[in-house]
Amino acid sequence: xxxxxxxxxxxxxxxxxxxxxxxxxxxxxxxxxxxxxxxxxxxxxxxxxxxxxxxxxxxxxxxxxxxxxxxxxxxxxxxxxxxxxxxxxxxxxxxxxxxxxxxxxxxxxxxxxxxxxxxxxxxxxxxxxxxxxxxxxxxxxxxxxxxxxxxxxxxxxxxxxxxxxxxxxxxxxxxxxxxxxxxxxxxxxxxxxxxxxxxxxxxxxxxxxxxxxxxxxxxxxxxxxxxxxxxxxxxxxxxxxxxxxxxxxxxxxxxxxxxxxxxxxxxxxxxxxxxxxxxxxxxxxxxxxxxxxxxxxxxxxxxxxxxxxxxxxxxxxxxxxxxxxxxxxxxxxxxxxxxxxxxxxxxxxxxxxxxxxxxxxxxxxxxxxxxxxxxxxxxxxxxxxxxxxxxxxxxxxxxxxxxxxxxxxxxxxxxxxxxxxxxxxxxxxxxxxxxxxxxxxxxxxxxxxxxxxxxxxxxxxxxxxxxxxxxxxxxxxxxxxxxxxxxxxxxxxxxxxxxxxxxx
Numbered sequence: 001x002x003x004x005x006x007x008x009x010x011x012x013x014x015x016x017x018x019x020x021x022x023x024x025x026x027x028x029x030x031x032x033x034x035x036x037x038x039x040x041x042x043x044x045x046x047x048x049x050x051x052x053x054x055x056x057x058x059x060x061x062x063x064x065x066x067x068x069x070x071x072x073x074x075x076x077x078x079x080x081x082x083x084x085x086x087x088x089x090x091x092x093x094x095x096x097x098x099x100x101x102x103x104x105x106x107x108x109x110x111x112x113x114x115x116x117x118x119x120x121x122x123x124x125x126x127x128x129x130x131x132x133x134x135x136x137x138x139x140x141x142x143x144x145x146x147x148x149x150x151x152x153x154x155x156x157x158x159x160x161x162x163x164x165x166x167x168x169x170x171x172x173x174x175x176x177x178x179x180x181x182x183x184x185x186x187x188x189x190x191x192x193x194x195x196x197x198x199x200x201x202x203x204x205x206x207x208x209x210x211x212x213x214x215x216x217x218x219x220x221x222x223x224x225x226x227x228x229x230x231x232x233x234x235x236x237x238x239x240x241x242x243x244x245x246x247x248x249x250x251x252x253x254x255x256x257x258x259x260x261x262x263x264x265x266x267x268x269x270x271x272x273x274x275x276x277x278x279x280x281x282x283x284x285x286x287x288x289x290x291x292x293x294x295x296x297x298x299x300x301x302x303x304x305x306x307x308x309x310x311x312x313x314x315x316x317x318x319x320x321x322x323x324x325x326x327x328x329x330x331x332x333x334x335x336x337x338x339x340x341x342x343x344x345x346x347x348x349x350x351x352x353x354x355x356x357x358x359x360x361x362x363x364x365x366x367x368x369x370x371x372x373x374x375x376x377x378x379x380x381x382x383x384x385x386x387x388x389x390x391x392x393x394x395x396x397x398x399x400x401x402x403x404x405x406x407x408x409x410x411x412x413x414x415x416x417x418x419x420x421x422x423x424x425x426x427x428x429x430x431x432x433x434x435x436x437x438x439x440x441x442x443x444x445x446x447x448x449x450x451x452x453x454x455x456x457x458x459x460x461x462x463x464x465x466x467x468x469x470x471x472x473x474x475x476x477x478x479x480x481x482x483x484x485x486x487x488x489x490x491x492x493x494x495x496x497x498x499x500x501x502x503x504x
Contacts, residue, residue, distance in 0.1 A: 009037070010212035013218030016168050018334075019175060021218060029362075037181050063356075076277045080159040083261045083344065085393070088399065088450065100155050110458075120457070142493050217331065220336060236318055240394075240414065242408070252305075261274050284300040326375050340390055354379060385436050
């Protein structure tokens with residue numbers, strides 16, 4: 001670093017986003033002498049309903065040096081192999097997005113093309129029979145992938161379900177142990193420098209000023225710094241993602257501890273089920289134009305598998321993002337940066353990627369405009385790719401039984417997604433753009449699960465005789481089933497590997 005070093009960082013807001021920032025900065029910037037303070041108020045609650053993650057969370061935890069078993073025990077967590085989508089094609093329909101692929105390429109060609117050939121020749125086997133995480137999850141089995149897998153082993157990854165409040169507490173202990181400090185107080189004003197408009201300090205309700213060189217806005221939907229103080233606008237995506245409310249409630253767990261999230265389509269949106277060791281997280285994400293808040297809450301309560309453990313909590317939001325994520329000496333992280341509904345558990349992923357990208361582009365006191373512009377460009381692309389992935393679930397859904405679903409089917413797509421759909425239908429391939437969060441196999445899982453079938457497969461597949469191909473694909477299915485059935489149940493593995501302490 002050639003310029004004057006940033007010596008003071010103020011993180012405004014706590015919750016998962018704030019304490020993830022504090023923990024990462026304490027780990028990487030603390031040893032440089034950077035002073036890290038986090039300002040939060042006990043008067044202001046956090047959203048805290050996002051309890052499901054994607055596999056990249058493991059990289060973040062590993063960077064901090066977390067022991068997986070201790071982390072899971074402390075957060076009452078469980079493992080996640082993917083998401084089951086129920087009723088998106090209509091009542092009784094289900095498909096699975098597993099954290100893995102559909103097996104190794106066959107002579108350089110992705111296996112779903114070989115499946116397509118057999119399908120066109122009359123083989124009725126589901127493509128999910130070749131997805132190891134889908135097979136293992138539906139059998140209720142789990143064991144972590146081997147550290148040194150043999151080439152023939154099924155490929156898969158895992159993520160977690162955990163209590164978001166306990167994760168924030170875990171991060172806070174880590175950050176404070178490495179020098180980060182917490183300031184209790186409610187922010188009532190943001191002071192800016194007259195010369196250039198940079199943020200100089202936040203002013204607390206009791207008159208105290210918290211000054212810093214660099215500010216991280218983790219104030220949630222309010223976006224106190226990036227939006228209210230710096231005037232960065234919001235790009236609204238509700239035309240493509242119309243759900244704008246959610247009601248959430250925990251309940252007692254009944255039945256086995258499944259290693260996957262459920263996203264079940266409803267008339268005006270969809271319902272989540274997230275299994276933790278000590279409870280089930282439930283929520284109904286919906287479009288307020290098609291169902292009232294009271295009706296949504298009543299529908300959720302009527303659908304609980306066990307006694308409710310709290311009162312329903314209502315959340316209002318708008319899908320979209322800030323027009324810039326970094327302005328002057330302030331970066332927005334988490335809900336302050338934007339919100340994409342939790343259909344694919346991307347909220348914590350976007351926090352994580354925003355923070356690690358910030359470390360990559362961390363400024364000195366000169367705040368090079370080119371570096372800020374690149375951060376904003378890359379982050380905007382990432383949000384757009386996730387947006388397109390979520391829209392695909394809605395536009396490809398087979399439901400037409402309610403206004404929401406008919407509207408989603410009729411809404412023109414973003415050009416980037418329209419191109420993906422056209423190419424996949426034409427060739428069976430998924431064009432991958434820069435800053436993609438999901439690999440081709442994930443897109444294929446949603447396309448095929450939604451009933452979007454390509455018109456043809458890769459012609460090079462025809463190099464393999466159909467009978468030989470069918471025999472080889474059958475061996476793949478049998479191996480996947482054998483390995484999955486040899487695993488312990490998810491609950492048995494958790495109890496043996498990382499038993500959770502009793503709730504306080």
